[in-house]
Amino acid sequence: MTETKKIRILCVDDHPLVRDGIAFALQLQKDMELVGEATTGEEAVQEFKKLLPDITLMDLQMPGMNGITAIEAIRAHSPKAKIVVLTTYSGDVQASRAFRAGASGYLLKSMLRTELIGTIRDVHMGRKRIPPEIAASLAEHLSVDDLSQREIEVLRSVSSGNSNKIVADDLSITEDTVKGHMRNIMTKLGANDRTHAVLIAIKRGFLEG
Incomplete structure (x- = not known):
């Protein structure tokens, strides 16, 4: 029997505890493997180019290059790259910027335990994944002018x-x-x-x- 091809994942976050938690969760999944980690936006872009993962998990708030800029750089290099944002911020502005930059999924860190694996599978299959409260906030402010x-x-x-x-x-x-x-x-x-x-x-x- 041929082994199912695993979803190759790059994890980008400057907090070791978050990376360790994600690494542990992925170890338990037979169809996923963590192929690399990065702690800054610059590292994320370098590691992406080197590894070409199926899914990149991207923190937004990092020292130096932030997650939005890293997403833009990765998508400029590889327009079909699938990126899931990890963030503590539930505000619609960050979500809107992330999706404009090319993110396919958006995950609050408080939801990692329950939503991480399903989100990775959905995004890998070509679906977008947005938590209901973020989607509601985006819809509520859709027609509102952005601040300059x-x-x-x-x-x-x-x-x-x-x-x-x-x-x-x-x-x-x-x-x-x-x-x-x-x-x-x-x-x-x-x-x-x-x-x-x-x-x-x-x-x-x-x-x-």
């Missing part, structure tokens, strides 16, 4: 407790421009005030908490 890069910079400065004057000085713009950006931000996010805007931006993934 400048608006995110303004909000990041505001989140540090800075006044409009300090924000303006930091970004070399006028206070009136800062006020205009904040009005736009609050409208786009449906926020009541500055603090509310920061909280929504963190929840949705525009800012890191």
Whole structure:
């Protein structure tokens, strides 16, 4: 009897405990094998080119090159690459960016124990896999305008407790421009005030908490 070809998996995460947990889970599956590991986005791209795995499990938050940039680089090299995002963030913004970059699956780390193996099999078979709460959040914000890069910079400065004057000085713009950006931000996010805007931006993934 011929042995079934195993799904070859590359795991990218900067936390050893996460990699160890995934390695252990994959050991128990007869149709899967872990062929490589990486701890940074740069390493991920190098290992992908070397190993050409069937599935890449990609953390989003890593030192240096982040997961989104690594996904873009891998897909530029191999447009059919199948990549499953691993993240602690349930915000729709990160998910949206990941899928735009070319991810096929999205998995919260809190779901690894129950969803990892099924997600790998689904994505390997050509399906997309999105947790229901992420899908709902993506659908809810589908028609909402994204924040511009400048608006995110303004909000990041505001989140540090800075006044409009300090924000303006930091970004070399006028206070009136800062006020205009904040009005736009609050409208786009449906926020009541500055603090509310920061909280929504963190929840949705525009800012890191």
